[in-house]
Amino acid sequence: MSEEYTSTELLTTVASTLIEDESTIIVGTGMPMLAAMLAQKTHAPDATMIYEAGGIGPDAPELPISVGDERTFHRGVKAAGMHDVMSYMSAGFVDYGFLGAAQIDRHGNLNSTVIGDWERPTVRFPGSGGANDIGSLANETIVAMRQDETSFVEELDFLTTPGYLEGPGAREAAGLPADTGPSHVITQYGVYGFDDDCKLTLEFLHPGVEEATINAESGFEIDVSDYEHSPEPTDEQLRLLREEIDPRGVIR
Amino acid sequence: MNVIDEGEGELVGWEHPDDVRAWNREHRSRAFEDKRMTAREAVERFVDDGDLLASGGFGHVRISTPILHEIVRQGIEDLTLSGKTTVFDADLLIAAGAVSKVEAAYCFAHETRGLAPAGRRRVEEGDVEVVAEASNATLQWRFLAAKMGVPFIPSRILAGTETFEKSSANIVEDPWTGEPITLVPACYPDAVCIHVSKADKYGNAVIDGISVEDPELAAAAKRLIITAEEIVDSDELRARPKEVEIPYFLVDAVVEAPYGSHPGEMPYQYYFDEAHLEEWMELTETEEGLEEYLERYVTGTEDFEEYLEVVGGEERLADLEAIENYERPETGGPEGGERT
Numbered sequence: 039m040s041e042e043y044t045s046t047e048l049l050t051t052v053a054s055t056l057i058e059d060e061s062t063i064i065v066g067t068g069m070p071m072l073a074a075m076l077a078q079k080t081h082a083p084d085a086t087m088i089y090e091a092g093g094i095g096p097d098a099p100e101l102p103i104s105v106g107d108e109r110t111f112h113r114g115v116k117a118a119g120m121h122d123v124m125s126y127m128s129a130g131f132v133d134y135g136f137l138g139a140a141q142i143d144r145h146g147n148l149n150s151t152v153i154g155d156w157e158r159p160t161v162r163f164p165g166s167g168g169a170n171d172i173g174s175l176a177n178e179t180i181v182a183m184r185q186d187e188t189s190f191v192e193e194l195d196f197l198t199t200p201g202y203l204e205g206p207g208a209r210e211a212a213g214l215p216a217d218t219g220p221s222h223v224i225t226q227y228g229v230y231g232f233d234d235d236c237k238l239t240l241e242f243l244h245p246g247v248e249e250a251t252i253n254a255e256s257g258f259e260i261d262v263s264d265y266e267h268s269p270e271p272t273d274e275q276l277r278l279l280r281e282e283i284d285p286r287g288v289i290r
Numbered sequence: 291m292n293v294i295d296e297g298e299g300e301l302v303g304w305e306h307p308d309d310v311r312a313w314n315r316e317h318r319s320r321a322f323e324d325k326r327m328t329a330r331e332a333v334e335r336f337v338d339d340g341d342l343l344a345s346g347g348f349g350h351v352r353i354s355t356p357i358l359h360e361i362v363r364q365g366i367e368d369l370t371l372s373g374k375t376t377v378f379d380a381d382l383l384i385a386a387g388a389v390s391k392v393e394a395a396y397c398f399a400h401e402t403r404g405l406a407p408a409g410r411r412r413v414e415e416g417d418v419e420v421v422a423e424a425s426n427a428t429l430q431w432r433f434l435a436a437k438m439g440v441p442f443i444p445s446r447i448l449a450g451t452e453t454f455e456k457s458s459a460n461i462v463e464d465p466w467t468g469e470p471i472t473l474v475p476a477c478y479p480d481a482v483c484i485h486v487s488k489a490d491k492y493g494n495a496v497i498d499g500i501s502v503e504d505p506e507l508a509a510a511a512k513r514l515i516i517t518a519e520e521i522v523d524s525d526e527l528r529a530r531p532k533e534v535e536i537p538y539f540l541v542d543a544v545v546e547a548p549y550g551s552h553p554g555e556m557p558y559q560y561y562f563d564e565a566h567l568e569e570w571m572e573l574t575e576t577e578e579g580l581e582e583y584l585e586r587y588v589t590g591t592e593d594f595e596e597y598l599e600v601v602g603g604e605e606r607l608a609d610l611e612a613i614e615n616y617e618r619p620e621t622g623g624p625e626g627g628e629r630t
Contacts, residue, residue: 120502121430124427164399166395
């Protein structure tokens with residue numbers, strides 16, 4: 039990893055390139071929010087951020103720290119409610135949903151509920167929050183998480199949020215909206231997509247990361263036969279992040 | 291209708307719509323009467339041991355702290371908590387031992403500040419039982435069904451997951467598409483507290499900014515306590531009727547509570563008290579620390595007014611107002627982090 043930028047800055051710039059112009063994005067606080075703001079200030083001026091508590095299209099001079107705080111609707115398009123946002127998403131108006139998780143499996147299913155037994159968990163996490171709703175209803179989801187053998191697992195301790203469930207066709211068979219599901223997974227090692235069997239496959243390897251690390255740090259096998267190298271952050275992207283989007287370095 | 295799958299989570303707060311109609315007919319007043327009272331009286335009259343309780347706002351944004359404090363002061367126990375985007379509100383009640391059961395959409399954490407030491411400890415040690423899983427939209431739409439007076443709302447969430455298996459929802463065959471559709475059952479909380487920007491003495495209430503789930507939750511509540519930053523004359527609200535989010539006949543009590551969301555944020559008015567929330571996170575690492583917190587701020591204070599003095603009084607609150615209004619951007623916001 040070069041010293042010119044942090045790991046978070048790399049993940050943010052890579053994530054921002056996945057966001058197309060003229061799109062709507064459900065974000066939480068943290069890196070995905072920075073990625074969406076960076077996309078807005080570069081290649082996607084008509085990207086609109088939506089927060090599940092009701093904030094739509096904010097234009098705030100500082101970052102929100104909660105999905106429900108004033109910075110999520112300051113000078114916004116609309117200060118709505120959760121029923122509005124969930125309904126717009128259910129009707130197909132939300133293009134991207136960013137999600138985090140404690141665990142992921144090869145089909146992109148996510149766990150953010152418990153580690154260990156559900157009734158007497160070793161670790162209790164917050165639960166679904168809006169994740170199951172976003173994973174069910176957004177046109178496309180992008181997962182951002184830390185990768186290691188305990189987070190990339192053969193079998194989830196709990197399936198909180200749907201990826202491709204058991205594989206091709208499973209989402210539709212369960213009753214989830216057609217043409218939805220995870221498109222990318224971003225970790226500190228690379229960016230993954232999904233193949234025709236809805237299995238995680240390496241698309242981009244981050245600078246300075248060995249190819250062998252990808253499978254060494256995963257509990258399931260990942261296809262590494264066809265990938266490119268992640269583009270490094272440009273000077274302009276770094277300037278925007280450091281001077282305009284997050285000058286206080288809240289998220290580094 | 292062909293039922294395909296049934297969630298095995300506990301069905302919390304469901305009643306036959308006619309039973310709730312009868313309740314609302316017999317026990318909810320249509321009179322324009324003065325409902326102003328203290329937080330203490332509101333909790334004495336409208337919150338009981340064993341209730342299903344839901345707290346409005348967004349967990350640490352626009353919460354009814356005076357009511358939460360009174361629940362703890364009065365030693366109310368055995369509550370089932372509706373864990374709907376709960377943050378500090380749930381953590382305080384769970385830590386203080388007021389809660390036995392939770393239906394969890396988002397609970398036991400403080401967003402970017404991390405997992406809740408006390409809340410997690412109660413679940414991991416078995417003192418609090420998660421009786422059903424949910425998602426934010428699940429609870430949102432459970433309250434919408436209640437607001438509409440119907441037994442369920444169809445939705446396209448939960449399918450294919452263990453969140454569904456541990457929920458109280460059902461999946462049935464949709465008679466129109468022939469495909470599976472998720473039905474979330476109505477939920478009528480016994481007691482609800484919602485903090486608002488302005489209210490009149492009858493309970494008509496205005497929420498500045500996002501409404502989160504409160505328009506649905508207010509109508510789903512069997513007993514509703516409104517706390518307000520400011521009590522205003524009815525004429526002021528009648529001049530802007532579109533801004534009234536909650537009409538008076540849904541409301542049982544109106545409590546005047548300036549700075550009532552502290553240590554949470556009140557949009558447009560004051561920011562999170564990050565130093566206080568940090569103190570909460572640190573002290574609740576241990577049971578001794580938790581006792582110290584409760585004694586200093588809750589059980590050891592007479593009422594919310596005294597609490598505000600203990601947390602720093604006018605000077606501290608003026609700081610929080612300045613941060614909220616971008617007058618002191620260098621001091622706003624904590625160290626960030628990932629939201630799990």
